[in-house]
Amino acid sequence: MFHRGPDGYGQWGEAYSERHAVAIGHRRLSIIDLSDAASQPMADASGRYWLTFNGEIYNYIELRDELKAMGARFRTASDSEVILEAYKVWGTDCVTRFNGMYGFAIWDTSARRLFAARDRFGEKPFLFVAKPELFAFASEYKALLTMPGVSRAHDDFRLLRFATNPSTGLDGERQTVFDDMVCPLKSDPP
Known part of the structure; x- marks a missing residue:
């Protein structure tokens, strides 16, 4: 999938039992925050939540300001980190606040739960098996x-x-x- 993300790549994974493991990979196309800090998969500051994200959240600046007012701290200028922080505050309802085109997945290492979402209009592909x-x-x-x-x-x-x-x-x-x-x-x- 190099052509989808020529600006970088990353992977993260963990085995959480003898029979179960999770792995997340990402090919990066840098658009908003070009720094290495915005690379993916991206973890929140605690390391509990891991994100892989394709797309753009158009209202991420407004959401970032709202989340900052609620106490969130940001390490990047990326919309990716806004998704992570929004999920931590609003849970799965975070998607009702996003204006954009996206497909993403967040792995919760504590709950061992995957949350995946796609934009309302299906602009960004999200296929699964x-x-x-x-x-x-x-x-x-x-x-x-x-x-x-x-x-x-x-x-x-x-x-x-x-x-x-x-x-x-x-x-x-x-x-x-x-x-x-x-x-x-x-x-x-x-």
Whole structure:
């Protein structure tokens, strides 16, 4: 996924039991805060929450000011850190405050819980595979297709429909063109 983020990359992970582990990777396209401090995956100051984020939060400056007034401290000038702090204050309701185009995931190391969200209009891709032994997400099909256990089986009808009417898109519905992959709908709750 180098072409999606030529400005840098990062990864973080932990095994939290004998059978369970989490790993987050990120390719960076620097737009707002170009410093290394804004690299991802990004942790909050406590190290409890880890974020990977694709997109832009247009009202991040206003949200940053509001969060600062509530006691939040920022180490970067990035919208990524605003997402982390907003999640810490408002939980999953943070997405109701974001104006932008985004797909992101936050891992809570204490609760061992993943929260993922996509903008209301579905501008930024967020594809995932959910199986009993694996949950994986990415912004492109090919990233998921490289994973062991993810099938390349596809839906011929969806491909033909797209070929004859491209406006329908390949992932305009919850089920994508690949049998194992899903794309959240705009109306899906966070």
